[in-house]
Amino acid sequence: NAGVTQTPKFQVLKTGQSMTLQCAQDMNHEYMSWYRQDPGMGLRLIHYSVGAGITDQGEVPNGYNVSRSTTEDFPLRLLSAAPSQTSVYFCASSRLAGGPGLYEQYFGPGTRLTVT
Amino acid sequence: AQTVTQSQPEMSVQEAETVTLSCTYDTSESDYYLFWYKQPPSRQMILVIRQEAYKQQNATENRFSVNFQKAAKSFSLKISDSQLGDAAMYFCAYTSGTYKYIFGTGTRLKVLA
Numbered sequence: 425n426a427g428v429t430q431t432p433k434f435q436v437l438k439t440g441q442s443m444t445l446q447c448a449q450d451m452n453h454e455y456m457s458w459y460r461q462d463p464g465m466g467l468r469l470i471h472y473s474v475g476a477g478i479t480d481q482g483e484v485p486n487g488y489n490v491s492r493s494t495t496e497d498f499p500l501r502l503l504s505a506a507p508s509q510t511s512v513y514f515c516a517s518s519r520l521a522g523g524p525g526l527y528e529q530y531f532g533p534g535t536r537l538t539v540t
Numbered sequence: 541a542q543t544v545t546q547s548q549p550e551m552s553v554q555e556a557e558t559v560t561l562s563c564t565y566d567t568s569e570s571d572y573y574l575f576w577y578k579q580p581p582s583r584q585m586i587l588v589i590r591q592e593a594y595k596q597q598n599a600t601e602n603r604f605s606v607n608f609q610k611a612a613k614s615f616s617l618k619i620s621d622s623q624l625g626d627a628a629m630y631f632c633a634y635t636s637g638t639y640k641y642i643f644g645t646g647t648r649l650k651v652l653a
Contacts, residue, residue, distance in 0.1 A: 455639040457639065457640070457641075459643075464549070464645055465645060466544075466546075466631060466643040466644050466645040466646055467631065467641075467643040468643075469640060469641075472639065472640065474639070482640070512583065514585065516585075518639040524571070524637065525571070525636075525637025525638070526573055526592070526635075526637065527635065527637075527638065527639040528587075529587075529639075529641060531584065531585035533582070533583060533584055534583040534584075536583075
């Protein structure tokens, strides 16, 4: 099992450029999420998905799009990059595990994005 | 809305000593889960320990243990016999039984040789 994989590991964009951060999981988890990590802010939820074809907004969704056409893949799209989107991005997948309503999250290795 | 607060941006501990990292949270739920995650320089998020709110007994995992005070909404992490490999960012996290987690801002732990 590769677990949760993310590509690329590092990316530099110019303001206004678009790009897609890739995320894939091979654990057949229904739930997947995207977080961004900024200094002093912890991890904040951008978008999440409860299954193929179903996505919803998290705490900080502006400037990002997602889609979930398969269980395995959950790409994050930046339509027009801005310096405020400079951050480390984590993808996570979740499974129901053990206790009632306990969802265990598995994180990818992260993507460090710099927008100049 | 639920919140998670880590009031210590940075902590230091001497190798082999014990250190406690603090976390408080706010929720109106009665059933929930709390976690401590470790993030070393590699950026990988590693689950250290988990506490179920319906369990009174504090969770332990080897050198890591928690002090869970439900009434005070406090969830601290104790690291005993600290090792150089424990140096990392530590995040406290909460979930009320959904796939959505709320994270604190993190505490950077330095281990001094």
